Amino acid sequence: MSDSEDMPLAIRKKNANNSSDHSDSDSDVPLGKRKRSAARQVIKDDDEDDESIQNSGSDSDKPLVKRTRPAVRRKTYQEDDDSDDDDDGDYNSNHKNGSASKKSKDSNSSDSDVALAKRKPTTNGNGDAKRTKSAPKYKEESSDSDSEMPLAKKASAKKEAPAKKAAAKVKVESGSSKTSKSTSKSTSNGKTATSKSRVKSEPESDTKPKKPKKEEEEEEDLNAWWLNQNENEDDSVKWTSLHHNGVFFPPEYIPHGVKMKYEGKAITLAPEVEEVASFFGAMLHTEHAENPTFRENFFKDFSKLAKRHKTVPEIKSFSKCDFTPMYEYFQAEREMKKSMTKEQKQSLKEEKLALEEQYGICYLDGRKEKVGNFRIEPPGLFRGRGKHPKTGCLKLRVQPEQVTLNLSKDAPVPKAPAGHKWAKIVHDDTKTWLATWKENVNDSTKYVFLAAGSSLKGQSDMKKFEVARRLKGEIEGIRRGYMADLKDKKMFIRQRATAMYLIDRLALRAGNEKGEDEADTVGCCSLRYEHVTLEKPDIMHLDFLGKDSIRFQKDMKVDEQVFKNIRLFKREPAQEGDELFDRLKTSELNKHLQNLMPGLTAKVFRTYNASFTFQDQLQKLTPADGTVAEKLLAYNRANREVAILCNHQRAVSKGHAGQMEKIQDKIRALKYQKYKLKRTILTLEPKLKKKRPEFLEPESDLEDSWMDEYEVQLMAKEKEKVTLKWEKENQRRKENKEKPQTEKELKDMLKEVDARAKELAKERKSGNVPGARGATVEKCEAQLLKLDERIAATRTAMTDKDENKQTALGTSKINYIDPRISTAWCQKYDVPLEKIFTKILRDKFKWAMTVDPDWEF
DNA sequence: GTGTGTACTTAGTAAATAACTT
DNA sequence: AAGTTATTTACTAAGTACACAC
Structure with missing residues (x-):
């Protein structure tokens, strides 16, 4: 039945609106219902049992006014808060009798002392009367018990709760136990297991043992860096020689002469103005063009430009503009393009190839490598996602004078376009970029990098997975550690542990701070009051916009102590808009992680959990004696588990409802x-x-x-x-x-x-x-x-398709799942690699092709 | 510590192609 | 052959993380 049932942790998102209701009674797929009860209240009632923090009403009185807007948040708070900061420690967890936590603003200086201290009921400073009563000696608490949760996986969570009482309160400091009993051989740099076997069945890249006759193949061998990796080389230096041909600039604008209308009349625009009007005209009837912010920003830039060119009549009002003629022109163009003759298409293709030949290639330490985005981004309207305040702004044409090139000293400097020169030429061998420039809308830096299939990218990709594999060996101790820290007296530590729990169990992103002129999205550390609600015994609802303004909405059962902590954190901030983890920043979190394991940062948990989950699911789902199709189904399902875990979504395709209807009819x-x-x-x-x-x-x-x-x-x-x-x-x-x-x-x-x-x-x-x-x-x-x-x-098949409609499998395949799991699986089950990796992916993952069939993440 | 900037990874979507229908 | 639809690639926005300046 519904999977939601056995899938506690990551319950799937409820498809709020999109639930295409297939009415089929018996077939409906229960995708999980939303349980949105009034959490807040709930908390309230339960207060009683819990600590008092509240009475410390005092604290609340402080001017916590923090910023209403997300952006600046922390600072303000921090400031006024400082004083009491220290005492967080004081605050203690309650335990059954409700202990008190309080945060007296008082003085207690060093938070450190707070250590176990808590017990002292005494009032601190201001008399917050907190009923500190009983102060059980805090420590020992039970809960840490279940620390080792298996994570993510469904089943597990369910039962996990009670679990053993292990008592292991181990404080886990850094090192954490090395429990690596794990199988993993070779934790180190992957090179270990490798060598031998190569994934078969891949026509194109197959380097057969036989001597290569084509020079391309030889070249490939030379490029096979993964065969002789050198353990600890200084990796800050990225190359010793770098030659390339610079970047390609988009062609000058060629006016089409199609006139938009203003107040119903055709209006003549200077080419520069026409170009910008066309940007909008081409997007008519898209979601962006309907977005008021987009329109406003566009129009501001557009009318200003028009004015500068003395357009008559002056363009003063968006609503008087009619871009339809341009829209139609572009539609026609599109048609035209479709109906091009073969020859025309062919010559277009050749042009493209020639360009790639010139700019798409560079020489890194003498080896030929592909360049990724060698085209300078053409001008256009900035397509910011979600509620980006600047969406629709005019993104200007980039001039060579803004572009800096990076190459080796002995490399010839590519010629700038006629009449132009480069901003700068640098020779920085600690950087991987070939070119860079500043973009005008957000003042952000853009780069030209090597392609994903290049050695530089490949090496860092492999390194990323090796770090994740190392985490596999440490995870047990790390989990034990943060479970214990959930009850730490220091608020900061408690918050940190709680954040780690969320990052580990829910695959949340770190959540760096963001600025005012960006879309208001959050990650773990930047979660705010309003993003989390709690429901009585131990259910947490998360609902917020994450990266790319993709909604993250899941309800899950959480550890008891996590529940309590969040309740507590929520109580501290006075109002919506305040951060849940008000004393935690990603930099501090990462610093701590670094101590637990060198190389560990918040994002590694995502990589680790994704790869681990994938391997685990794949192993469980693959029918050893099934057909290739059945195995592929298993592969895709495992992939989907991961995509769901990471909340990788995509827009539901236009025809989806119709397609479902068709299947329903079938x-x-x-x-x-x-x-x-x-x-x-x-x-x-x-x-x-x-x-x-x-x-x-x-x-x-x-x-x-x-x-x-x-x-x-x-x-x-x-x-x-x-x-x-x-x-x-x-x-x-x-x-x-x-x-x-x-x-x-x-x-x-x-x-x-x-x-x-x-x-x-x-x-x-x-x-x-x-x-x-x-x-x-x-x-x-x-x-x-x-x-x-x-x-x-x-x-x-229908359920499958429906579930897939908003889940994007690609992102996890490209970024999170160790490709060696896939290549090993292909060998083991005799599935052709090209069934799971497209050409580009095979190229990107060529370093992962040489693993044993029984290689383990 | 905070604040800012840089470099590189991760992300969804648009455009291009391939595969499949009609 | 043309029209759809599905898959793959290109594009570039939006994150993370860390270094450096104050």
Whole structure:
């Protein structure tokens, strides 16, 4: 049944609006319902049991006013808060009797001392009366017990709660136990296991043992850096020699002369103005062009430019602009492009190839490497995502004078376009970029890098996964550590541990601070009050916009202490807009992680959990003796688990609803057949009506009106078929000089179809269905079973498709899943690699091709 | 510590192609 | 052959992380 059930942690997002309601009663897929109760209140009630923090009303009184807006948040708060900062320590967790936590603003200086201190009920400073009562000696708490949660995986979580009481409160400081009992051989630099076997079945990159005759192959060998990796080389120096041809600038603007209208009249624009108007015109009827912010920003820049060019009449109002003529022009252009002749297309292709030849290649330490984005970004309207305040602003054309090139000293400096020069030429061998410039809208820096398949990128990619694999060996201790820290007296540590829990278990991003003029999105450390709600015993609802303004919405059962902590953090800030982790910053978090394991940062958890989950799922789902198709299905399902974990989404495609409807109709057609078969059975053996009443039950979701329509269509198709057959036959006869069939023959046949249609109608009415010749009850029953299978299969496919509609598998495949898991799997199960990796991916992951079939992440 | 800037990874979507229909 | 639809690649925005200046 619904997977949500066994999938505690990462319950899937509820598809709020998108739930395409397939009404099929029995088929609906319960995708998880939203449980959004009034969490806040809940908390309140439970307060009683819990610590008092509140009475420390005092604290709240402070001017916590922090910024209302997300942007600047922390600072203000911090400031005023400083004072009490220290005492967080004081605050303690409660434990059953409700202890008090409080944060007296008072003095206690060093937070450090707070250490276990808490117990002292005493009032601190201001008398917050907190009822510190009982102050149990804090420590020992139970909960850490379950620390080792398996993470993410469904099943596990469910039970995890009670678990063993291990008591291991281990403080985990850094080092954390080395429990690496793990299998992983070679934690180090991957090179270990490698060597030998190569994934087979890949035509193109197969370096066979035989001697390469083509020089390309030789070259490939030279490029096989992964074969002789040198452990600790200084990796701050990225190259010793770098030659390239610079960057490609988009062509000058060529005016098309199509005039937009202003106040209903065609208006003449200078080419520069026309260009910008065209940017908008081309986007008419897109979501962006409907976005008010986008329009405003566009218009501001556009009207200013128009004014500068003394456009008459002056363009003062967006609403008086009509870009339709331009829109239509571009539509026509598009059509034109589609209908280009072969030759035209061919020559276009050649041009592109020539460009790639010139700019798409560079020499790094003498080796030929591909350059990624060698084209300077063309001017246009900035397409900021979500509620980006600057979306729609004019992105100016980049001039060579803004572009700095990076290459080695001995490399010839590429010529700047005629009449231009470069901003600067540098020779920085600690950087991987070939060119850079500043973009005008957000003042951000843009770079030209090598392609994903290059050695530089490949090396760092491999390194990334090796770090994640090292985490695999440390994760147990790290988890134990943060579980214990959840109860630390220092607020800061507690927040840090709680954040680690979320990052680890929910694959949240770190959540750096953001500026005012960016979309308001958050990650773990920047979560705010309003993004989290709690529901009584231990359910947490997260709902916020993450990277790219993609909504993250999940409800999950969390550890008891995490629940308490969050309740506490939520209480501190006075109002919405405040940060949940008000004393935690990503830099501090990472600093701590670095101590736990060199190279560890917040994002590594995502990589680790993604790869680990994938391997785990793949191993569980792959049918060893299934067909390739079945194995691929398993692969994709494992991939999807990961995509869901990482919340990788995509827009639902335009035709999706229609496609679902089509499949639904297919299912209905199958049900229709079932219905007919059942009637046939009853016609053959009326007695069964009593004995097998189920034969009388109507098929779900199969209405008479639908069947009427279906039969009509069926007959129409039949007629078409008959006609076609007739025509074909005549064609044949003609060729063979035989006598053609007459029109009458066709008519007769069509009449037969009509007769059949009547029969169908009659059958439906009477319920009497004779069935095919030779039909027997047994045969019909067998067919019924087959139909059930097909229905089930189709329904599964539909569920699959529906779930996939908003889940993007690509991102995790490209960035999070260690490709060696895939290449090993392909070898082990004999699946051709190209079934799972496209050409570009095979190129990007060539370093991962040489693993043993039993390689483990 | 905070604040700012840089460099590089990760991300969804638009455009281009390939595969499949009609 | 043309029209769809599905898949792959190109594009560039939006993150993370860390260094450096104050």
